[in-house]
Amino acid sequence: MKYPKGVVINSSQNIEYKHRGMGLEDDINMTNQYYADKEIAFIYKKPTPIQATKIEYVNNRKIIKEGYFKEPSTTDYNGLYDGKYIDFEAKETNLLTSFPLSNIHSHQIKHINNIINNRGIGFIIVRFTKLNKTYLLLGKDLIDYIDTCDKKSIPIRYFEEKAYIIEDKYMPRVDYLEVVNNIWR
Amino acid sequence: MKYPKGVVINSSQNIEYKHRGMGLEDDINMTNQYYADKEIAFIYKKPTPIQATKIEYVNNRKIIKEGYFKEPSTTDYNGLYDGKYIDFEAKETNLLTSFPLSNIHSHQIKHINNIINNRGIGFIIVRFTKLNKTYLLLGKDLIDYIDTCDKKSIPIRYFEEKAYIIEDKYMPRVDYLEVVNNIWR
Numbered sequence: 001m002k003y004p005k006g007v008v009i010n011s012s013q014n015i016e017y018k019h020r021g022m023g024l025e026d027d028i029n030m031t032n033q034y035y036a037d038k039e040i041a042f043i044y045k046k047p048t049p050i051q052a053t054k055i056e057y058v059n060n061r062k063i064i065k066e067g068y069f070k071e072p073s074t075t076d077y078n079g080l081y082d083g084k085y086i087d088f089e090a091k092e093t094n095l096l097t098s099f100p101l102s103n104i105h106s107h108q109i110k111h112i113n114n115i116i117n118n119r120g121i122g123f124i125i126v127r128f129t130k131l132n133k134t135y136l137l138l139g140k141d142l143i144d145y146i147d148t149c150d151k152k153s154i155p156i157r158y159f160e161e162k163a164y165i166i167e168d169k170y171m172p173r174v175d176y177l178e179v180v181n182n183i184w185r
Numbered sequence: 186m187k188y189p190k191g192v193v194i195n196s197s198q199n200i201e202y203k204h205r206g207m208g209l210e211d212d213i214n215m216t217n218q219y220y221a222d223k224e225i226a227f228i229y230k231k232p233t234p235i236q237a238t239k240i241e242y243v244n245n246r247k248i249i250k251e252g253y254f255k256e257p258s259t260t261d262y263n264g265l266y267d268g269k270y271i272d273f274e275a276k277e278t279n280l281l282t283s284f285p286l287s288n289i290h291s292h293q294i295k296h297i298n299n300i301i302n303n304r305g306i307g308f309i310i311v312r313f314t315k316l317n318k319t320y321l322l323l324g325k326d327l328i329d330y331i332d333t334c335d336k337k338s339i340p341i342r343y344f345e346e347k348a349y350i351i352e353d354k355y356m357p358r359v360d361y362l363e364v365v366n367n368i369w370r
Contacts, residue, residue, distance in 0.1 A: 042299050044259060049232040050249065064235065064252035074229060078263065080272070083304030085265040114227050119268030 024092045024127045024134070024174070028077070031172035035081075041177060043079030043086060048072065074111045075122075081177060084184070085120040087112070088176075092127040098153040099126050101146070109146060112139040121184060125166065125176060128156065135163035136179045209277045209312045209319070209359070213262065216357035220266075226362060228264030228271060233257065259296045260307075266362060269369070270305040272297070273361075277312040283338040284311050286331070294331060297324040306369060310351065310361060313341065320348035321364045 028045075035041040054066035075089040089112070091103045104124065115122035122139035137154075141162045145154055164179045213230075220226040239251035260274040274297070276288045289309065300307035307324035322339075326347045330339055349364045 036299075039299065039302065042296070042303060042305075047232045047234040050235050050252070052249075052252075062254055064237075064249055064254075067235070067237075067249035067252055069247055069249075080270040080300060080303055080305040083270065085268065085270040087265070111227070114221070114224065115265060117224065118227060118265055120227075120265040 024090050024125070024129075027173040028090050028125070028176075031174045031176070032077075032079075034172040035177065041079060041081035041086070043077055043081065045077055046072065046074065071105060071107075073107050075108055081121075081180065085115070086180070087115045087120055087122045088125055090125040090127075092129050094129055095153075096128070096130055096156070098155045099128075099159070100153045102152065109143070113143055116140055116143075121180060125174070126159065126163075131156075132168070133159075134166040134168070134174060135159045136166055136176055137163040138183070209275055209310070209314075212358040213275050213310070213361075216359045216361070217262075217264075219357040220362065226264060226266035226271070228262055228266065230262055231257065231259070256290065256292075258292050260293055266306075266365065270300070271365070272300045272305055272307045273310060275310040275312075277314050279314055280338075281313070281315055281341070283340045284313075284344070285338045287337065294328070298328055301325055301328075306365060310359070311344065311348075316341075317353070318344075319351040319353070319359060320344045321351055321361055322348040323368070 025045075032041075032043045032045070035043060049070040049072060050064070050067045051070050052064045052067040054064070056063050056065050075087050077090065078085070078087040080086070089104060089108055091099070093099050093103065112122045112124070116139040124137050124139070124142055125134060126137060127134040137159060142154075145158060145162075164183070166174055166176050166179060169175050210230075217226075217228045217230070220228060234255040234257060235249070235252045236255050237249045237252040239249070241248050241250050260272050262275065263270070263272040265271070274289060274293055276284070278284050278288065297307045297309070301324040309322050309324075309327055310319060311322060312319040322344060327339075330343060330347075349368070351359055351361050351364060354360050
């Protein structure tokens, strides 16, 4: 791969380096920042909802002195891509052969169902960290699996059959819009 | 699809009682709940972002012992309506003749600009509480005003000329999708 000024970087070394210590969430946040900088898409991670139970004012500034993290009722990411609404949840697992469904709450699954029923683009991104594989599974295939199979987890062969691989890239790191383009255009 | 028990919401009877004395934010939240219940649209208020600076664990539960409210970098509301991406900010003012632009941060204006440039539906909802008038002003008309007029506030006659009245209704309270329908269809 050629970089500006003819510098050639050994890409295999580079790949090792770039993921060191970075999780899927960081990779997606950097990807979204890349999309926003290039004005390709505007997709944001929603802040974790908080229940503040004690608030004090110090120098006229509101400070939370006691607060609890609430369970999100929707997915973590949503936004705009070329006029279309995009919505997804991202999870990683250390397991080698399956993705436990306990990673996704039932109200998040209901939310994804609502999104696809209303013509939004809804999916999950799942990274099998030990296999170094990142998949995009469409909302409809996630729901199909849950409706059809009474299991606690999705086997990796379901991802191999139904999901789309998101190739590991230098920039953006997790180029999920490339997959979206191939499906929706 | 199978839903968990207790997910069905039937709130229609409580609404009139509950909204007496409520502000624009509550009205919009109830409107969004109505849209979601009817599966018309899925539009959510983003949680206020928090910077947690001290966290403790009590009985394995994460508790914030010190946290600060951060300034939102985007608008408060976004979501999906009929495949389209919708994004807006809602504000009320007690003034009679103008809406102070200090109510909307510059990065929120930039965000709205990004949204409309990428074919999303972006606007602000402004309620003049003492006049009992609620307006929907399109993002492009907001940006036009800011680009053209070097003023600290938008006079109400600009709303009268350019914005759309959102009629006060029983249910949903602030039926902004009626305006969206008239403009985008």
